[in-house]
Amino acid sequence: MSEARYSIGIDLGTTHSALSYVDLTASDGEKTSQGVLAVTQLTGPGAVEDLDLLPSFLYLPHESELAPDDLGLPWSAVRDFAVGELARSRGAATPIRLVSSAKSWLCHPGVDRRSAILPNDAPPEVPRVSPLEASVRYLTHLREAWDHAHPEAPFGAQDITVTIPASFDPAARELTAEAAAVAGYARMTLLEEPQAALYSWIQKSGGQWRKQVKVGDIILVVDVGGGTTDLSLIAVIERDGNLELHRVAVGEHILLGGDNMDLTLAHVVARKLAAQGTQADAWQLRALTYACRAAKETLLTDPEVQAVPLVVPSRGSKLIGGSLRTELTREELTQTILEGFFPAVDASARPVTRTRAGLTQLGLPYAQDAAITRHLAAFLGRQVGALAELEGFAGKQSAAATFLHPTAVLFNGGVFKSDLLVDRILQTLNGWLAAEGAEPARLLEGADLDLAVARGAAYYGYVRQGKGVRIRGGTARAYYIGIESSMPAIPGFEPPMQALCVAPFGMEEGTDAALPPQEFGLVVGEPVHFRFFGSSVRRQDQVGTLLDSWSPEDVQELEEIQATLPPEGRTPGDVVPVRLHARVTEAGTLELEAVPGGSGERWKVEFDVRGSANA
């Protein structure tokens, strides 16, 4: 395989994607030559522009909606779909043909990610695509845009890093890797977004980061994107005289982001308009959401401004006569954003969950509690023991601590351009720390909030060649399969379930777990399902550990896994004893294999991504 000229980092975001690259031949040590690809995309029918961000939207037009070459790109004259800015703007007026938030659907355990279900509220005649296919199209577009701009360095020959939320489960990771493979990404590695943000910060500091963090620091990365909130903890340790970074914990998957904030504000303003007797229609509500986003940014960045006027244009050509006029006041913003999404709460606060009504519409499982600070408190509380096993950290946290004490905070995501929000989180966190007698956490400054993930991913490809400090840590969960314990059947009672650890916490890329001693019977030729569990706190369990009971707080059920033994050389219906073997691939996905005793054979065990009714 030829040497890659570039390390390419791709931020496949819920609402926007971006591509950054490091020229490996022109980089040396802490001096890196880096760029961001302006992605060629349609911005209007028949109009092509190069923009830094590719909106992660897919539009599936009606055949008579556009002229034949309106969807053409410089590298492909005829298309029947659009990706990017045109898809976003076109879809605002025709949402039934717009695929959005494909990434959130890709990790939605309640639906079949390989079946054509999007747009999910489209009438039957509209063609649909699967969440996987939508991701493939975004990734393909980025590859084609690169190849168009860099014909001298084909994409397939470069090192690619694609970022994913740290909270993605193994199935979602594998689907992302599969989408990348289908999109023609030959040399691809996955990287967690909060890690990418930290890499970007390290790179941007140009070597100064060693002065800003010290051994014993615990860096909390708070990454609030358009659609998701992602939390990670990274410890700074010393090994062989060098600083080393160790990712010790990741948060749960929280579908909550900047877009939720804009939408909430739009509804607040729409209610105000309704009270004045003006009912905003769906089109105006969308326009109001855009107006609120701009107003939010103004109010959040300039504390002097007390109100921002909002004008929602009429749909017709009468601009002055038909426009709605209102304003967004600081009080409304504070009430909605600061108190709604970032309330000052105690360290003991936990997100409120309510039981979903019996029949919910099939949609995305948005976070039920919008308060990011409560999710943060829950995360730190759950991870209070995260450092116990880490060398150099034993006994550092006081035994009375009720949550893990970070010493530094790195923010990522456009919403943190606002000092108000940064201050609110820092003050809340420092309030918790002060209550337990700990030092306040420092803010790691100088982060690039919009493009950090793509940049950090490109830099990671460079670091992987041994050119800089790497974040270690491996998998942030231990994995278990559910086995029914043998006991006499009792009518009306399910047999108790035990969880067998098959992959311990902290497996690094490219490593294998030991074979557990326990064997299972697989029926030749028939798919066998196992219940599958993950834990982000059980760091001590080794392969073969059996759990008899666990709290749902510690161990969460993931999607089922499924193994099918091909009947080659066997009689269908026979039961073959196998053991389950786990490995983490170089790309960063978890692979499970069924290994029959006494032979060198291995069969892949699949994650069941077809969705289940109870998920």
Place this chain on the structure above:
Amino acid sequence: MTDRNLSFLGRISLAVGTFFTILGDRGFAAGVQRLRDGESVAPAAPAPVAAPAPVAAPAAPAAPSAPVLKEASPVAALQLLGLLQRDARFVDFIEEDIAGYTDTEIGAAARLVHDGCRAVLREHFTIRPVREEAEGSRVTLADGFDATAIRLTGNVVGSAPFRGSISHRGWKVEDVRLPRLAERHDAAVIAPAEVEL
């Protein structure tokens, strides 16, 4: 487009297109300057619309006898109008009869138009002042200064170096980034009619 009896709308379109072309194309600006100064220009009435593409300035301005004027396509001007309409509702605003509205109502709409126009300008042009000094500050212009970029006004006598104060910093477009268009795309439709089904 180059009809001699331009409609009012046609003239607005021409004026706006010309405005930005003047900003972006130094040679064209010089041509318009000559036109305004009453010099005879080869084909009488139709004001040529030059594409803002980075083409070398036509001929040398030192040859006023027969300035070479290009018959450029109006596509770039139409594109810009389309962008201003899409992002700033520019044509809607100008075409609306504002006589019956209060200043508050017009002001509210103007805010929207202003925001949009500014977004279009910032997105598609890199516009910088010709002179970075503050307006009102004294400057000295050495011999051979760029007469296209700096206009002398008032008591214009003597010879360089000229000393004076900046009354307007000027604007120049350093970069133009207009969308590339598909071959058969009709740029004349600056805003399609919308029909909701």
